[in-house]
Amino acid sequence: MPVSVGLLIRSETTTVFDLLRQSMGHRRRLEMTECSICSAPIEGQGHDPDPLGDPKKDRCCDWCREHLVIPAQERRKEVARWKEEVRG
Numbered sequence: 001m002p003v004s005v006g007l008l009i010r011s012e013t014t015t016v017f018d019l020l021r022q023s024m025g026h027r028r029r030l031e032m033t034e035c036s037i038c039s040a041p042i043e044g045q046g047h048d049p050d051p052l053g054d055p056k057k058d059r060c061c062d063w064c065r066e067h068l069v070i071p072a073q074e075r076r077k078e079v080a081r082w083k084e085e086v087r088g
């Protein structure tokens with residue numbers, strides 16, 4: 001009797017751990033992305049790296065968005081404004 005109960009608990013534990021490991025692996029595959037700029041792993045969905053990457057397939061991390069993508073977007077706006085001024 002104690003042996004069968006022990007086996008039952010052990011097999012249930014294994015099943016729970018297996019399920020947990022599977023769901024964690026599944027979540028990692030779904031959510032972990034690589035930053036298209038610095039190659040750091042991204043938690044969650046990441047950000048649109050436009051104009052420093054392809055907005056259709058690339059994602060970037062928080063750091064690159066703050067330090068590279070937003071300044072690049074500002075610069076692009078400035079250039080567009082400057083071009084309009086030159087054109088008159």
Ligand SMILES: [Zn+2]
Pocket residue numbers: 035036037038039040060061062063064065
């Ligand atoms: Zn990055």
